Amino acid sequence: MMEPQLNYVPCPDASGPRRMAFHDWGNPAHPHVVVCVHGISRQGRDFDTLAQALVGPDGQRCRVVSVDVAGRGYSDWLKDPRGYQVPGYAADMGALLAMLRAGGAQTIDWVGTSMGGLIGIAVAPQPGVNLRKLVLNDVGPVVQWEALQRISSYIGADPRFETEQEGADAMWQVSKSFGPHTSEQWLALSKPMLRPVIDGSGGKFKLHYDPAIAIPVKATTPESAAQGEAMLWQLYDAIRCDTLLIRGAESDLISPATAQAMQARGPKAKLVEFAGVGHAPTLVAQYQVDAVVSFLLG
Numbered sequence: 001m002m003e004p005q006l007n008y009v010p011c012p013d014a015s016g017p018r019r020m021a022f023h024d025w026g027n028p029a030h031p032h033v034v035v036c037v038h039g040i041s042r043q044g045r046d047f048d049t050l051a052q053a054l055v056g057p058d059g060q061r062c063r064v065v066s067v068d069v070a071g072r073g074y075s076d077w078l079k080d081p082r083g084y085q086v087p088g089y090a091a092d093m094g095a096l097l098a099m100l101r102a103g104g105a106q107t108i109d110w111v112g113t114s115m116g117g118l119i120g121i122a123v124a125p126q127p128g129v130n131l132r133k134l135v136l137n138d139v140g141p142v143v144q145w146e147a148l149q150r151i152s153s154y155i156g157a158d159p160r161f162e163t164e165q166e167g168a169d170a171m172w173q174v175s176k177s178f179g180p181h182t183s184e185q186w187l188a189l190s191k192p193m194l195r196p197v198i199d200g201s202g203g204k205f206k207l208h209y210d211p212a213i214a215i216p217v218k219a220t221t222p223e224s225a226a227q228g229e230a231m232l233w234q235l236y237d238a239i240r241c242d243t244l245l246i247r248g249a250e251s252d253l254i255s256p257a258t259a260q261a262m263q264a265r266g267p268k269a270k271l272v273e274f275a276g277v278g279h280a281p282t283l284v285a286q287y288q289v290d291a292v293v294s295f296l297l298g
Contacts, residue, residue, distance in 0.1 A: 002025070002052060002059065004023035004024050004025045004048075004051070004064075004066070005023070005024040005028070006021060006022075006023060006024075006074060007021070007022055007023075007024050008020065008021050008022070008074075009022065009092075009095055009096045009099050010095065011070070011091070011092045011095050012091055012092075012095060013078075015078075015079040015080060016079070018070070018076045018078075019075065019076050020067065020068065020069070020070060020075045020076070020092050020095070020096065021044070021067070021068040021073055021074035021075045022044060022065045022066060022067045022068065022096065023044045023045060023047075023051075023065070023066045023067075023068075024063070024064075024065055025051040025052070025054075025055050025059070025063065025064035025065075025066070026051075026054075026055030026056075026059040026060065026061070026062060026063040026064055027055075027059055027060050027063055028063060028103075029063075029103075029104060030060070030062055030063040031104055031105060031106040031107060032062040032063065032105075032106070032107040032108075032109075033062065033063045033064070033065055033100050033105040033107070033108050033109070034051075034054055034062055034063070034064045034065070034108075034109045034110075034111060034296060035065050035066075035067065035093075035096070035097070035100075035108060035109070035110050035111070036050065036051065036064060036065070036066040036067065036110075036111045036112075036116070037066075037067050037069065037093070037110070037111070037112045037113070037115075037116030037117075037119055037120065038066075038067070038068075038069065038072070038113055038114075038115070038116050039113045039114035039115050039116060039280060040114060040115040040151065040155060040213070040217070041072075041151075041154075041155050041207075041209060041213070042072070042113070042193070043068050043069075043072045043073035043192055043193065043208055043209070044066035044067050044068045044072075044073055045066065045073070045192035046066070046113070046189060046192075046282065046283075047064070047066040047111070047283065048066075048188070049283065049284045049289060050064075050111070050283045050284075050289055050292060050293075051064040051066055053289045053293050054292075054293060054296065054297065061297065062296075062297070063105075065096070065100070067093070067096065067116075069089055069092070069115070069116070069119075070083070070084065070088070070089065070092055071084055071209055071210035071212070071213045072208065072209045072210075072213070073192070073208055073209070077210040077212070078210070078212075081210070081212035081213070081215040081216070082215070082216060084210075084212065084213045084215065084216050085216050086115075086118050086119055086122050087122070089115075089119045089122075090119055090122040090123050090126075093119060093123050094123070094126070094129075097123070097129060107132050108129075108130070108131055108132065109131065109132055109133040109134070109135070109296050110123070110124065110131050110133070110134045110135065111135040111137065111283075111292060111296075112134075112135065112136060112137060112139070113137040113138065113139070113280050113281075113283070114137065114138060114139050114253065114279065114280045115139075116137070117135075117136040117137055117138070117139035117140075118139055118143075118232065120134055120136060121136070121141065121232055121235050121236050121239070122232075122235055124235075124239045124241060125235055125238035125239050125240070131241045132241055132242070133241055133242045133243070133244070133295065133296055134239065134241050134242070134243045134244070134267070135243075135244045135246065135292055135295065135296070136243065136244070136245050136246065136262075136269065137246045137280055137281060137283065138246055138247055138248050138251050138253060138254055138279050138280035138281060139253065139254055139280070140232075140236070140245065140254045140258045140259065140261075140262050141229055141232035141233045141235075141236050141258070141262075142229050142232075142233075142254070142255065142258040143225065143228075143229070143253055143254075144252055144253055144254070144255055145222060145225060146252055147251075147252040147253035147279060148217070148220060148225065150252065151217065152214070152217050152218050152220075154174045155213065155214040155217055156211045156212070156213065156214025156215070156217075156218070157207075157211070158206065158207065158211045159203075159206070159207070160197060160201070160202045160203025160204075160205070160206055161194070161203055161204065161205040161206070162203060162204055162205075163204070163205070164187070164190065164191055164194055164205060165187065166205075167190060167193070167194045167205050167207075168186055168187050168190035168191075171190050171193060172186060172190075176278075177248070177250070177251075177252070177277075177278030177279050177280075178277070178278070178279075178280065178281070178282050179248065179274070179276055179277030179278065179281060179282070179285075180276065180285075181282070181284065185284050189282060189284065192208065193207060193208050194206070194207065194208060195207075195208045236262070236265070236266040236267075237265055237266040238266070239266050239267040240267060241267060242267070243266075243267040243268075243269040243270070244269060244270050244272065244291075244292075244295045245259060245262055245263070245269035245270065245271050245272070246272050246273075246274065246281055246288075246291065246292075247259050247271065247272070247273045247274070248273070248274055248277035248278045248279055248280060248281050249273045249274060249275045249276070249277065250276070250277060250278040251277075251278050251279040251280070252278060252279055253279040253280070254279075259271055259273075270295075272291050274287075274288060
């Protein structure tokens with residue numbers, strides 16, 4: 001398997017210098033860039049399988065940049081955890097997109113899973129962004145309250161594991177809605193989620209994120225969620241780029257009614273549903289990869 005180059009972009013932060021990491025696949029001078037942004041407790045290596053399919057065997061079909069959102073993976077942690085919200089993430093992405101444009105990117109597409117899709121909804125209608133195509137993976141302006149409560153029940157935990165397999169098994173217990181995976185596929189997805197414990201706090205591995213990312217999630221109320229939905233619908237309605245909505249047919253995060261509304265308003269998203277999958281498709285199975293590659297490169 002080819003490996004990506006790990007790079008960084010400086011991000012605006014009133015608390016001092018901070019960097020956001022991204023994994024760079026394919027020809028770094030290619031004018032067509034696909035930006036991939038992960039879910040709330042994940043990191044950029046989730047997109048390894050999709051990235052390799054997009055760039056092609058020789059790495060020349062396009063360039064893929066898969067981001068570690070602030071507080072995850074190799075990106076810096078925020079000093080103020082209240083910044084772990086979509087507006088702050090969108091500002092970081094603005095810095096990334098500006099760097100890509102300055103480096104010669106002429107065409108930019110976006111693939112966002114769950115939180116990464118919400119960030120995409122916030123970024124896409126902004127002046128000067130000019131996304132060509134947008135993929136929203138199992139997310140829309142309305143996030144079902146029950147799903148938010150489910151995510152809130154495990155995000156921010158700081159467990160320790162003796163082996164990578166033990167960590168993978170523990171993550172599977174809260175990720176079964178991702179749908180069927182072979183043991184090899186799941187271990188490959190899980191290894192980048194783990195980092196060695198070096199501070200003597202117990203165990204050999206821990207999760208690859210700042211536990212404080214959970215603070216804004218756990219502070220969400222039904223009232224604040226409703227206010228966020230209204231704002232997200234305004235942003236969604238302002239999107240003009242070609243949009244694909246992927247939905248796990250058993251998703252508890254985006255309802256069939258929301259998916260139907262997204263097909264009728266704003267960019268009038270095309271809908272693809274994956275049977276036997278909940279929240280959220282991992283874009284590892286070949287049929288899922290094919291759907292995204294066909295939309296972006298077909």
